[in-house]
Amino acid sequence: xxxxxxxxxxxxxxxxxxxxxxxxxxxxxxxxxxxxxxxxxxxxxxxxxxxxxxxxxxxxxxxxxxxxxxxxxxxxxxxxxxxxxxxxxxxxxxxxxxxxxxxxxxxxxxxxxxxxxxxxxxxxxxxxxxxxxxxxxxxxxxxxxxxxxxxxxxxxxxxxxxxxxxxxxxxxxxxxxxxxxxxxxxxxxxxxxxxxxxxxxxxxxxxxxxxxxxxxxxxxxxxxxxxxxxxxxxxxxxxxxxxxxxxxxxxxxxxxx
Amino acid sequence: xxxxxxxxxxxxxxxxxxxxxxxxxxxxxxxxxxxxxxxxxxxxxxxxxxxxxxxxxxxxxxxxxxxxxxxxxxxxxx
Numbered sequence: 123x124x125x126x127x128x129x130x131x132x133x134x135x136x137x138x139x140x141x142x143x144x145x146x147x148x149x150x151x152x153x154x155x156x157x158x159x160x161x162x163x164x165x166x167x168x169x170x171x172x173x174x175x176x177x178x179x180x181x182x183x184x185x186x187x188x189x190x191x192x193x194x195x196x197x198x199x200x201x202x203x204x205x206x207x208x209x210x211x212x213x214x215x216x217x218x219x220x221x222x223x224x225x226x227x228x229x230x231x232x233x234x235x236x237x238x239x240x241x242x243x244x245x246x247x248x249x250x251x252x253x254x255x256x257x258x259x260x261x262x263x264x265x266x267x268x269x270x271x272x273x274x275x276x277x278x279x280x281x282x283x284x285x286x287x288x289x290x291x292x293x294x295x296x297x298x299x300x301x302x303x304x305x306x307x308x309x310x311x312x313x314x315x316x317x318x319x320x321x322x323x324x325x326x327x328x329x330x331x332x333x334x335x336x337x338x339x340x341x342x343x344x345x346x347x348x349x350x351x352x353x354x355x356x357x358x359x360x361x362x363x364x365x366x367x368x369x370x371x372x373x374x375x376x377x378x379x
Numbered sequence: 380x381x382x383x384x385x386x387x388x389x390x391x392x393x394x395x396x397x398x399x400x401x402x403x404x405x406x407x408x409x410x411x412x413x414x415x416x417x418x419x420x421x422x423x424x425x426x427x428x429x430x431x432x433x434x435x436x437x438x439x440x441x442x443x444x445x446x447x448x449x450x451x452x453x454x455x456x457x
Contacts, residue, residue, distance in 0.1 A: 281411075281421050281428060282408070282411035282412045282417035283411045283421070283425055283432070285415050286410070286411035
């Protein structure tokens, strides 16, 4: 299920991105961080059911973070780029939840797109401070889709009178350095941005299920949905291969559609 | 409770003071527009800031005047 394709925020954001509002998209960064062991309770009397109940943790059934979480964000990147990646390289390990699981508890991958743009991705389940996000970085601005935010590279300047008061205040209260710093850290700009869409309260999962029922009724679903699902699943699995082999993986010819 | 009566002369003086401050802050805004190369529409669009700053300055001056008045009254009593 790639429910973001049914989210009003994502639909509006992607339309604006395709209209070039962010200029040239030069990088996409995405991450999904959680802090839990991802295990579901197994009945004490039936410990052999662990592999079935906790199927996400075993290679036989899952590629872990890549197929369960990353695939959603790879889909978003592909949707925005109107293209699938051309290669992936990555790394991963089990560095915290050493409890017999077989899938990585942390991964980091770089997907390259035909125009040279990179999707820089990471996921982990031992720290949740940063949560999840897809950051779309363009020459004219940035979008953070999960929090419905748009940041222009050229934020609107405050009125002149406020700038003047601010400068006077700085002149009076700021510390005057005796020896000027040769380098100032380029930390993030404090700019709160604007909302991408006003429709952020709509439940995208519900919208997706409504669409699913509608497609059953009409007996057909848009081909684009199948393609999006195919490419995101495929590249999740290719990322797993890249991690396992330690090589840069390109798309095998047999998977081209 | 005693009624507070404001004389017409006092009211006129206070209004004149506020108007004077408003003109100064208005000029301040014009200077800022020129200095920061902002659009001239800010003369009208930022009038609310001009009013707010004028009122704040008026209040600050009012507090200072009250303190001066209190000191004068104390000195006269002694």
